[in-house]
Amino acid sequence: MRTKQEATLHAPEGQPTIEIVREFDAPVERVYRAHVDPELVQQWLGPRRLTMRMDHWDIRRGGSYRYTHVDTDGTEYGFWGAVHDARPNELITQTFGFDGAPDTPSLDKATFEDLGNGRTRLRVVSVVHDVAARDAFLSSGMEGGMNESYERLDELLEQQ
């Protein structure tokens, strides 16, 4: 029986950063692949009620991505970014922007750590240009969306 995983979210007082740490019961190669293969990403990124339309998803140094989350009432939420760096099974650094707040992007650094025994620790540190933008991000409900995303990712990793 697999242990239920919990993400930890750390938002240091007065700093424009958010750190998320989450472990997965899957080897690092599969957790990394679930972040770079658009057909896999589409199966877990975002809350369950949203449909993800993948415009493009090209995770390599100098690549970029854009996708649209479509709500049950047809409302669309567009997200996009550019990839600073990607090292397989190790690191992805990319920007993250939302059409609804285009001037407050974040720079997100995701590191993938092989814990042995087929387990992986994912650590994502996001930074924005000021603490107000960080706080707006926190109060947008991102934590609930993140937990639901990672539960979906657990399910995807179990199936593979």
Add this chain to the structure above:
Amino acid sequence: MRTKQEATLHAPEGQPTIEIVREFDAPVERVYRAHVDPELVQQWLGPRRLTMRMDHWDIRRGGSYRYTHVDTDGTEYGFWGAVHDARPNELITQTFGFDGAPDTPSLDKATFEDLGNGRTRLRVVSVVHDVAARDAFLSSGMEGGMNESYERLDELLEQQ
């Protein structure tokens, strides 16, 4: 006679950010163009003693760039990044990485403000993931390189 411009650099205590503000005696369209046209960028970016080899320079949303500064003794310094957003004569948001410190990139937001009378204010806010990386950046001599770059940009803008 043109007034000599000075850049102001602001590095707030305990924050992982650096803000640079500099005015130019040129219309916003020309200052912006000097940032996106690789043949122009090559003429001003970096200290005078370095030669700039432009690998690619594609400043648009989802674009990327890479260049190498070559010192008089042949030493090479490689820089690269990805472009989150670019709105002509208004804003460029891009990542900035150095081969010598590949895991501490910054996210740089440059805004171009039309001051009227053919003058432009450039404001660049850079953010990194922690204050230690910001301080390392400050002590790397970036301020001298920046001032020399902007003097060269003044000269380029006078010629055009």
